[in-house]
Amino acid sequence: MTYRIVTALDLVDDAALIAAYRERHAPGAVWPEIVRDIVQRGYREMEIWQVADRLVMIAEVEDDFPRAADPALQPVVASWETAMDVYQKPIAAAGPKWAVMERIFSLADQTAG
Known part of the structure; x- marks a missing residue:
């Protein structure tokens, strides 16, 4: 079984940086170690959507998410995160970089019964 998580993150509001961030996430551009870590x-699936300087990540994750990290991959993951910090601006000053969103509407809930 899987379940969905949705998170949000802002980008630095600079057209050149946003374009560069998009390039870093183009097909084949994400480092293979990062894909393997994910x-x-x-x-199971991950999509990042963008409007202006706002990102929304929609992910389907396994029931045992989050699994333990592979220690061998963590130096590369740390390097990737440091590289992404140039582009990213967390929504909240404290807490995780990607803020977990709360679902407030479901069409299925509206039409049930």
Whole structure:
């Protein structure tokens, strides 16, 4: 079984940086170790959507998410995160960089019964 998580993050509001961030996430551009880490941690699918300087990540994760990180990959993951920090601006000053969103509407809930 899987379940969905949705998170949000802002980008630095600079057109050149936003374009560069998009390039870093183009097909084949994400480092293979990062993709491997994402899958090993229990993500089955992940999409990042963008409007202006706002990102929304929609992910389907395994029931045992989050899984333990592979220690061998963590130096590369740390390097990737440091590289992404140039572009990213967390929504909240404290807490995780990607803020977990709360679902407030579901069409299925509206039409049930």
